Amino acid sequence: MATLTPNRTGQQVEPESRPLKSVVNDAIKSALLSVQDNSVLAWKSIVDVFSPPFYFRDLLDQMDVIGVGSLPIIVLTGFFIGAILVLQTAAQFARFGTTALTGDAVSLALIKELGPTITALLVAGRSASGIASELGSMVVTEQVDAMRAMGTDPGRKLVTPRMVATVLVLPLLVGVADFVGLIGAYFVAHMTLGLSGPEFWNHAINAPGTNDLIQGLSKPLVFGFIIATVGCFKGLKVRGGTQGVGRATTSAVVIASVSILVTGFFLDKLLLWFVP
Amino acid sequence: MTIAADTARPAIIFDNVRLGFEEGDVLRGISFSVAPRETAVLLGETGTGKTLVLKLAAGLIRPDSGRIEVLGRDLGAMTERDLLDFRREIGFVFQEGALFDSLTVEENVAFRLREEHVDEDEIAARVHESLEFVEMAEAIAKLPGELSGGMRRRVSIARALVSRPSIVLYDSPTAGLDPVTSQKIITLILRLRDLQGVTALMATHRLQDAFALANFRFDPKLCRVVRAAENGARGGPKTGFFVLREGRIYFEGDQHQIRDTQDAYLARFLE
Ligand SMILES: Nc1ncnc2c1ncn2[C@@H]1O[C@H](COP(=O)(O)OP(=O)(O)OP(=O)(O)O)[C@@H](O)[C@H]1O
Ligand SMILES: [Mg+2]
Numbered sequence: 001m002a003t004l005t006p007n008r009t010g011q012q013v014e015p016e017s018r019p020l021k022s023v024v025n026d027a028i029k030s031a032l033l034s035v036q037d038n039s040v041l042a043w044k045s046i047v048d049v050f051s052p053p054f055y056f057r058d059l060l061d062q063m064d065v066i067g068v069g070s071l072p073i074i075v076l077t078g079f080f081i082g083a084i085l086v087l088q089t090a091a092q093f094a095r096f097g098t099t100a101l102t103g104d105a106v107s108l109a110l111i112k113e114l115g116p117t118i119t120a121l122l123v124a125g126r127s128a129s130g131i132a133s134e135l136g137s138m139v140v141t142e143q144v145d146a147m148r149a150m151g152t153d154p155g156r157k158l159v160t161p162r163m164v165a166t167v168l169v170l171p172l173l174v175g176v177a178d179f180v181g182l183i184g185a186y187f188v189a190h191m192t193l194g195l196s197g198p199e200f201w202n203h204a205i206n207a208p209g210t211n212d213l214i215q216g217l218s219k220p221l222v223f224g225f226i227i228a229t230v231g232c233f234k235g236l237k238v239r240g241g242t243q244g245v246g247r248a249t250t251s252a253v254v255i256a257s258v259s260i261l262v263t264g265f266f267l268d269k270l271l272l273w274f275v276p
Numbered sequence: 277m278t279i280a281a282d283t284a285r286p287a288i289i290f291d292n293v294r295l296g297f298e299e300g301d302v303l304r305g306i307s308f309s310v311a312p313r314e315t316a317v318l319l320g321e322t323g324t325g326k327t328l329v330l331k332l333a334a335g336l337i338r339p340d341s342g343r344i345e346v347l348g349r350d351l352g353a354m355t356e357r358d359l360l361d362f363r364r365e366i367g368f369v370f371q372e373g374a375l376f377d378s379l380t381v382e383e384n385v386a387f388r389l390r391e392e393h394v395d396e397d398e399i400a401a402r403v404h405e406s407l408e409f410v411e412m413a414e415a416i417a418k419l420p421g422e423l424s425g426g427m428r429r430r431v432s433i434a435r436a437l438v439s440r441p442s443i444v445l446y447d448s449p450t451a452g453l454d455p456v457t458s459q460k461i462i463t464l465i466l467r468l469r470d471l472q473g474v475t476a477l478m479a480t481h482r483l484q485d486a487f488a489l490a491n492f493r494f495d496p497k498l499c500r501v502v503r504a505a506e507n508g509a510r511g512g513p514k515t516g517f518f519v520l521r522e523g524r525i526y527f528e529g530d531q532h533q534i535r536d537t538q539d540a541y542l543a544r545f546l547e
Contacts, residue, residue, distance in 0.1 A: 053391075138376075146374035149334055150388045150435075151364040153357075 034237075041155070041236070042229040045163040048156045055161050062165035066127045070173055073122055078177035081114055082106060082184030090192050099193045103203025106185040111208045111216040115178040117264055120223035123170060124256040128231035131162055132252035135235025136245035144236065154236070163228040170224035171217050178216070215271045222267060223260050230256040285348060287312045287443055287475040288333055293342030295328060302328060304523035305342070312442075313513055315469055315476045317486040319545065320520030326479035327371060329520070330445045333477060334368050335359040347443065364388070367436030367444040367474075371451065373428040375420040375435070381407070382416045385435045392439075406434040410464060426457035433464055437474075444468065446478040450485050462488045463501055469513050470494040483534075483545045490515035490531040519545070 085106050093099045135158060138144050144154050182204050189195040208216070234252035238244045286309035295303040302325045310316040320326050331337045332344055335351045344351045347365060354362065375384050383390075385406055389399045407413045410430040420428055429449060436444055446465065450458035462485055468474055470493050480486060493504040493513065517534050519527035519542065527534065527542055534542060 141377065142370050142372060142374035143376055145331070145336055146368070146370055146376070148336055148360070149363055149366070149368040149370075150391065150439075151360045151362075152387075152391050153360055 034233075037237070038229065038233045041159065041233050042163075042225070044155050045159045045229060045232070048153075048160045049164060053156060055157055058157065058161035059165055062161050063169050065130070066123070066162075066165050067169035067173065070123050070126055070169075071176065073126065074119055074173050074177050075180050077118060077122060078115070078180035079184035079187075081118055081177075082110060082181030082186075083188045085109060085114070085181075086185045086188040087192070090189070094193065099189075099195060100199060100203065102185070102189050102193060102195060103200045104207035106189075107182060107204040107207045108212060110178050110181045110185070112212050113264075113268075115174050115181060116216055116219040116223065117260065119174045119177045120170065120220060120227065120260045120264075121257055123166070123173065123224075124227045124260060125253055127166060128227045128234075128252045128256040129249045131228065131231030132235040132238075133245055133249045135232055136238035136248045139236060139238045140241055140245060159229075159232045159236075162232055163225060166224040166228040167221055168224075170220040170227070174217065174220045215268070218271070219264060219267050222263060226259050226263065227256050230259065285312075286310055286345075287314075287347060288316075288477060289343070289345040290329070290332075291343040291345075293332060293339045293344060295325075295332065295337070295339050301523055303332075303339070306520075306523075306525055308518050308525055308528065310475060310477055310516065311514065312475050313469075313473050314516060315465075315478065315489050315513060316516045316518060317489060318477060318479045318518050318520060319481065319483065319486060320479075321481060324520040325523065326481075326520060327447055330368070330447050330477065330479055333445055334363060334366055336368075364392070364439060365441055365443065367439070367441035369429075369432050369436045369444065369446045369449055371447040371479075373420070373425075373432040375428055375432055377420050379419075380416070381412065381418050381420070381423070381431050384420065384431060385438050387435065388439045402438055406438040407431075409437070409467075410434045411460075426453050426461075429453065429457075429461060430464070433461070437468060440472070441474065443475045443477070446476060446480075448479050448481065450480060450482055458482075458485065459488075463494070465489065466492060466494045466501055471496060473513075486515070486517060487531055487535075490517075 086102060089102070089105060090099075093102050093105075135144070138147075138158075144158075147154050147157060182201075186195075186197070186200045186204070189200050190197075231252045234248040234255070238248045240247075288310040290306050290308050293303055293306045294301065306329065308316070318326050318329060328337065332339055332351075333346055335344075335346075335354065338352070346362075349362060351359065351362075375381075376387065379387070382403055385403045386399050389402060394402075403416070404413060407416055410433050412427060412430050412434060415423060415427060415431070420431070423431065433446075433449070449461050449465065453461065465476065465478065466489065469476060469489075478485075478489070491504055492501050494500070495502045515531065517527065517529055517531065518525050519534075521527075521541065527537075527539070535546070537543065537546075
């Protein structure tokens, strides 16, 4: 707000100096307004699921782009997260002579926290940015207006399929990340601690209870929703040409990532309350 | 389309429409109307708000105040959902084409028909007919990125008319094109007007395009463009001229009035 704003002819104009209080006020107001707009868009994307027209083709396309497209990076990252976890903790376990608990510790950490959070952060980096830049470019080149001009609701055609696709696909990706993470963990546990297959896997599989699984697989539903709606919101709100698209892309990733970490924290609290 | 048959009532009415942005008012009370089957030419220098007027007429943006009525319906009273249905009766040719750049020419033109679940055989036939009309049938499998500016403009006209709208809004359809291609596009607009009787609102900053629309017509028997007898004579299509300046309608009339004007501002357009 306190920066130079280009006027209609594109020249820089000196902003009239304003008291700090009004600048802060405006900043808070615009932040709240965009939270409100984002909520409206998010809410509409849910409501639209329940009435026609549906866009199954777009849904499948998006599941392919977001789900299948993210698999390689999820598999790679998941493996190394599991491996690093054991690498870091192996020394402690060995010191206390409790190497048998490696499976339990790693599996709980992966399934409850690291799997959902890291997968969501990776997908945010890949898809929130992808969605924001794709929709942003469509706005800038008037393709979204063209769509509206032809009687198609961009909310239904663009936002809802992306939202549903991400929500459906993220828990699956988390499942993959958890599983591959355990393989990575076993690999290192076997090499450094000399754990046998049964020693590791019996613990790893039995450690997490139903509650832990619920916690681990319900968070991605919320994270997926955040990723898609933030991406769509930032994309559809783009102003100011290609530069605007760049800014929207960056801020979509930042906002989605921060929101994932913050909601993750509160969801843990909330879920502990429901399923102690 | 039944509403358009009511010939007494103008197809498009703007009544004291105002619209502004943070930088100030752009439209400061615009009033005009376009009769059914009439072609209205909206002239104005760059930045006078021609695109905004067209978008207002399609309900893509809403005015700050004033009334807009299209095909007998008050756009201000309609929800976005009503507007989506309503817009299916309107064709909009965007200034930059606004083609979906990840879809082929065929998918672009067929977009609206697929949305309406028309069956594929008919879609194929109508897409072909539309592309044939704009002489772009050979580009059917191409992506918009592989076309030239003039070709994109023509595909975008094909896309706008594939659903046989009763009103077509053309946003600067000849801007930035060479005279030959511009001529082709004007011929298309003439053909559409004289063969299908669409109502048109065309934004442009080229007066010669407006004169071409007023002075020529497409003869279906000869299958070519011929000189029109007289603007609007013998029930022929009429062409109205509106000049936008500083947010108001500065001039309203026909081609003779604008040609014989003594007004210094309008004279600049005539050069
Ligand atoms: N979304 C917007 N936000 C702020 N100002 C806008 C917006 N859209 C248009 N304007 C302003 O409204 C004015 C009219 O714009 P418009 O696009 O209608 O011009 P135009 O007559 O179509 O010009 P051209 O012949 O160059 O296409 C311009 O001064 C422009 O800066
Ligand atoms: Mg324009």
